[in-house]
Amino acid sequence: MASSDDPSHREGRYDRRELLRRAGAGAVTVGVAGSGFGQAFYGPLRFKGRWLKGDLSLITWAHFVPAFDDWLDKTWAPQWGQQNDVQVKVDHINNTLLPARAQAEVAAKSGHDIFFDLAPRPQYEDNVIDHNEIVQQVQHKVGKIGRIAHKATYNPKTKKYFAFSDNYVPDPVVWRHDIWNGIGMSPNTWDSVRRAAPKLKGVGHPVGIGQSAELDSNMALCSFLMCFGSFVQNAHHQVTIKNKHTVEALKFMADIYQRGETDEIFGWDPSGNNNFLYSGKGSMIFNAISATRTPEDRGLPFANDLWIWPIPKGPHGRLGYQHVMGCWWVWKFAANKAGAKKFLADLEIHYKDAFLASKFYNFPSFPGAFSFKQIRKAVAQDRHRPLGKYGVLTTIAQRYTTNPGHPGYANAAFGEMFSKFMIPQMFAQVSQKKMTAQDAVNAADREIRGIYTKWRKLGKI
């Protein structure tokens, strides 16, 4: 029997002290080698532009056109990082989770350098840098910022850009031509929609205008109000929701719902109306062109029957918000502000690639970055049927699209009202017969006035 003192037997066995000693030495070795490896690997190229030194992190949504994310993650960000010797980290999350994430980052004063959301968030003005420098830099290269982006990201009271908008997304009506053709109508005016809705529902294809606490419903219903001459605020940022036009609009939409929609519109998230359309059931929704791109990509049987038109004309005309107002901002606590500013400026200056990668979804906020003329030319190359259907996007963008908060700016009070989904809530109350139109308007007016008073006291409007 071998003794434990026998050296041949002890080989490869350690007592506790020896084990700790060796583990400690190993950990130190790995640590030193690991830290050195980083420099050795990157070599002299690491941080050659010292003023941009460090990593750059950004968080954005999972784009409704996945090809855009592929381009951003695999082409633009790595190439830009290589050129500027900055390690760029891009995180994507579902768009509905962005507000909670922003709130958490603000509370912790920590997170990503750059944050993206689908609508202006002026309520964070005190937590972000002034983006004027980025705007000026881009204007110097490609020309003036577009009206929509300016009014969505600039606070005239504090003279500060609280966000930097790289893009906005026209919001057309997407409709099934085959189904509408079957009843001999088209969604050219809101009156046509109201008359067609019961017939469409009768043939098993209701229309789908959301009245839920989500972005698409918010945009569509605010736009609907504008077509009826009702605006949440005026150009001087005074609340103007309480008027006869709002009451009329509420009654009108309630009628469309009661005769031509189903109650699922009250429970949608931003992809609710898309799924409604893709299921083959929906005959009309308000959505950006992701609603036509996805059926094209997936080869859905009705892809060629999806038409896109400008928002239907109402008694006050034809005017809508954009579907998405792409807003980036750099937190005050961002670790790499210089890198963040340059990243955003460069992104916009070279926006042609972004526009094409998004399959015409993202329109540049600075029209000079890729002009309407160039866009029309690019769009004409699209081979999806009906041919030329995307040509109408430039018309929608130029003539029928305005900023959130129109005719004023997208200020903090409007932002809070918008993020609380008060407009869809007002509509839903009437459509579900929980309130009369007048009562719903009165209630919304009271609540919105409270919000405006608060922000006025804070000196933001």
Place this chain on the structure above:
Amino acid sequence: MKEKGLSYLIVGPFAIVLAFPFYVMVITAFKDQTEFYNPAINPYWFGKNSPTFANASFLFHHTPYLTWLKNTCIVGLCVVAITLVLAVPAGYALARLAGRVGQSLGVGIFLTYLIPPTLLFIPFFAVIKQAHLTDSIWSLVLVYPSFTVPFSTWLLMGFFKTIPQELEDAARVDGASRLKTLVRVVFPISIPGILTVVIFSFSLVVNEFVYAFTFISPSAHKMVSTGVYTDLIRGDLPDWGAIMVAALIPSIPLALLYNTFLDRFIAGFTGGAFR
């Protein structure tokens, strides 16, 4: 026989209703993508292009799903271990040592479990930042016990109360220390309660969303619950097939675990109910 038939008649419809979502999950997991949006195809059965492993293949080859599973397992095991280390002695102490004070403390501890994560995730995020644990699964190992320990302590407290004091007294008379009594007498007959804590804690870790989403952004560090929701909704369209495969896989071991230890699990939960 008649009685048995009546039982089946009552239980049968419940079983069908409860099993139906799992049935849909299985069917959808192996269904061809093109059949999801074709109203002509029965949504509760396969079309001509199904069944297919394409959804599973996409999940395993084009997403970091295996990493999410690994992260979930690591966090789950760590949280279960921490929970047991803290909740077992705490539950025992509250049951045996503190009398009426213990009762009140027990209720107090349970009440902390009722504070919803939606109120806590922002302050916790600040703590995680201070600890330099953002974007790390260790942030979850730190935070999850905040809701598993209170509930488990409360659960075990009730369970320990069902164990007759006389058993421990007998062991003490025979010369066993309190620790030895615990290890040799109390713990072996507390297995149903401890098992319940293990299953409960692990299930909570697998299901939790708010903290996992707030503390961790990079795809490679996500848990199953957040990875599925954030990375498998491509564009404006949920990838139903891949989502269902992703949901099916972790649900199988959990279902097996629950069914294997069903009797003990019930005993664990109801242990303190009749005291």
